[in-house]
Amino acid sequence: MDLTATTTDLANAAAEAVRLLPGRSLDPVLAGLLLTASDDGVVLAGSDRERAIRLSCSAAVHTPGRVLVPAKPFAETLRALDVPMVRIAVEGARLAVRTPNARFALPLLDADLHPGVPTAPPLAGSVSGELFVSALTTVAATASRDEALPLFTGVRVRADGSRLVLAATDRYRMAVASLPWTSAAPLDALIPAALLAEVAKQARGQVSLHADANRIGLAWDNSVVTTALLDGSFLSESKLVLSAVDTTVELDADTLLAAVRRVALYADSRGVLKLEVGDNEIRLRTADQQAGEAEETIKADVSDGRTSPSFQSRFLVDALKPFSGGRVRLAIQPGMRATVFSSPNPEEVMDLRYMVAPMRPPATT
Amino acid sequence: MDLTATTTDLANAAAEAVRLLPGRSLDPVLAGLLLTASDDGVVLAGSDRERAIRLSCSAAVHTPGRVLVPAKPFAETLRALDVPMVRIAVEGARLAVRTPNARFALPLLDADLHPGVPTAPPLAGSVSGELFVSALTTVAATASRDEALPLFTGVRVRADGSRLVLAATDRYRMAVASLPWTSAAPLDALIPAALLAEVAKQARGQVSLHADANRIGLAWDNSVVTTALLDGSFLSESKLVLSAVDTTVELDADTLLAAVRRVALYADSRGVLKLEVGDNEIRLRTADQQAGEAEETIKADVSDGRTSPSFQSRFLVDALKPFSGGRVRLAIQPGMRATVFSSPNPEEVMDLRYMVAPMRPPATT
Structure with missing residues (x-):
């Protein structure tokens, strides 16, 4: 095998290959990357029996061939180069990565031992x-x-x-x-x-x-x-069917998200915040004997009831993040039924709903 | 105590206090921050018996006072705020951090138990x-x-x-x-x-x-x-006296640094690279039975001898980084004597010399 490629293209393909193969395999053959050079360019393939990957990259191929090299060192070498073009050539038992001033020689693995890379299903x-x-x-x-x-x-x-x-x-x-x-x-x-x-x-x-x-x-x-x-x-x-929604709250997602992050600093080991629904506002509250107590009020459009659930703060953060930059609607159900977070103006294109189960309220609120 | 401060100023002072006090102390009193409000503003002080810190911040003090609060929660609360001004006030057994929409209440610790913060020596x-x-x-x-x-x-x-x-x-x-x-x-x-x-x-x-x-x-x-x-x-x-320099090399620090990082990918477990001094160039070389081998040539001004030492690559990186953006001079001594890295055009203002001890060369170079 002997080819010349654009360094960044080949480096990106090798880096992507390494990230897509988790590399938990201790078998050096399964941790290897199969390089196949042909008139169409070069294909990087690998398989750890669980996942299989195949990436192609254009290259000027001087001599076709197929070799197996350690994936990570190959990717790291390419990433470290700062020249526009790179030459990849088999030299004896080595795969040489060459630039005008440098030569890096990786040991070749036995490509015949590789189980092969399955093709994609239909x-x-x-x-x-x-x-x-x-x-x-x-x-x-x-x-x-x-x-x-x-x-x-x-x-x-x-x-x-x-x-x-x-x-x-x-x-x-x-x-x-x-x-x-x-x-x-x-x-x-x-x-x-x-x-x-x-x-x-x-x-x-x-x-x-x-x-x-x-x-x-x-x-x-x-x-x-x-x-x-x-x-x-x-x-x-x-399960997302909303059979018993009795309270609807609409407000700015980022304002609520920032308040959740602040008030959560005062939560107990469960990390639970109470979301008290008022007339034109909601109040986030938490308290812990050690940490102290916190509350913050946020303007909101509230309709129907005043059901006031409690949530783990990290689940609230995850539920609000996708709605960042706009408003979010909370459809709240009484008892231990879930609250559904969605956009008040659902886009035609993508629809996202996030359901969070309520928790027992913080002890002292 | 009751005061109003610019949020970012007070948040920065509290964050700096937390970073300067390592906070390894398990004693909540030593992990606390002493706040002293007077006509001059507010002083944040702390001591873990080893280190002591004192930071001042301007504030409009409504009621002077002195309290001890948990340092990290105080700093985190201030950092999380997104309003320009913040009110800090003692309310019963709490220190309240107040904004127009929110109240965060930290437990007060007993300031009388604090060992005090020593003043600076002369x-x-x-x-x-x-x-x-x-x-x-x-x-x-x-x-x-x-x-x-x-x-x-x-x-x-x-x-x-x-x-x-x-x-x-x-x-x-x-x-x-x-x-x-x-x-x-x-x-x-x-x-x-x-x-x-x-x-x-x-x-x-x-x-x-x-x-x-x-x-x-x-x-x-x-x-x-x-x-x-x-x-x-x-x-x-x-010890930095250079009694036996027989080889001097001058070259671009960043070029050498980048080459060291590339070639080091192929080093053995000791991480050693050989620096072969040639006539108008130096060649970095390393080899390892498992990793393969690498070499890179860099243009350099070489005078006197051709002594070619080997170094741990991470020490080379540390020695070259301070000279980034310019040229670096290596004064090389034979045997196991150190090499000194310095600027070829030492600034009047700051002079930096970096001495690295050589290592045995990589086995197979």
Whole structure:
């Protein structure tokens, strides 16, 4: 193999490959990157048996070939270069990364030992990368990180006519987003949230989803990542039905968010704040024997009842962040029923609802 | 106590107080901040028995008084506020932090239990804050963090006529800086590097140093911090005498720094690079059985011999960073004698020399 590539293009592809492969594998072969040079340029591929990735990058290929190199050192070397073009060539048992003044030689691994990189399953449809990333930023972060309950570490991705519905819950809150979907085949899959959170950092342009009974693939630009689906049937999003809303509050999301962050400094170890609903305002309150007490009043449009729930402050922060820059509507239900956060003027394009379960109020409020 | 202050001024003073007091104390009284309001404004003071701090902030004082409050919650509350003015008032057993829409109430601690905050020792002299901070950024970082050898965790600060000389070593390298000094009294003290590193982040304007046999004080703007001196006699900076320089290399510091960072990716577990001195260039080289090998050539002005030492790459990085943006001169001595990094055109104002001990070369170069 012998090729010349634009340094930043190849460095970006290698960096993306390293980020998409979690690299938990102790097997150096599975921690390796397969480079395949042909007339079409160079393809970077890898698989740790759970995930598989494939990225392409244009290159002037002088001699085609296929080699396996340690992924991280390859990516770090390319990232450190400050010259516009880089030469990549096999030299004996080394892959040399060459610039006019420098030579970096990585040990070659045995490419024949690599299990290969599966191709993506058939196309299910596609979404706008921008909307998909925006939805994932909220939804994937709502999934649980507790791998003892794998069901809650996933995001349910379901095609519903011309809409794609993304939903995740950790049992205490649930986020549901819906966005326009160009359908090619039915889709209802439970995808590891950790991969989607990583995809949300990288995807751009149009994102296409590929699925069969066992695997899901996400493709954008020159990148494809595939992974095994999670097993199990997800809670239905229909839990979001608001059967008993008796209080509705509308206010500026950022004002409430800033107040939550301040008042939360005084919360007890549970981190719970009370949201007292008044006539034209709400009052956040908390108190703790050690920390002291805090309260802040915020102007709000209140309709119907005065049900005043309490919430964990960090869940309030997560529920409010997606509505930053605009107003947010809280649909409050009495008792231990959830409150739903949504936009008072839902956009045609993307619809997001965030449900948070209430807590017992702080002891001394 | 009852006062009104500009929120950012008081928040900055409280944040600076929290950063200057390490807060390792488990005693809530020592982790507290003494607030004293008088016609002159408000003074924030604290002491954890090792360090003592005193910061002043202008305020409109409605009722003078003196209270002790938990330092961190007080600082965090002020930092979180987004209104221009804040009211601080004692209300029963609480200190209330009030804004038009909010009230945060911190528990008061018993100020009579506080050991008090010692005042600064007599003035020794003063330096430009800008130069002092610039010198400390390099010198304080060179001290050891190993508290088992307290001598090496200090910076020797010594007045020498109209110059202030700062020196620190961890035994493998030594940094010595000298800057203009307005002397008021003799000074030769070993100051904990950790405090100086913190001071380097905060000091501005003119910095005055205050010292007696046991304590040192640093004062700038409206802040004073004092601490106990370290015991022991520091290595003499005269070790920097260059008795056997046989090779001198001059080159661009940033070019060498970038090359060191690249080539170091291929170093063995010791992180050692060889610096081969050629005729009009130097070549950085390293090799490791696992990582592969790397070399990079950099143009340089070489005079006298061709002595080619090896160094730990992280020490090279630390030695080169202070010369970033210009050229650096390496005065190389044969054998296991140190190499001295300095500016080829030493400024009148500040002089910095960085000495690094050589290592055995990488095994396979």
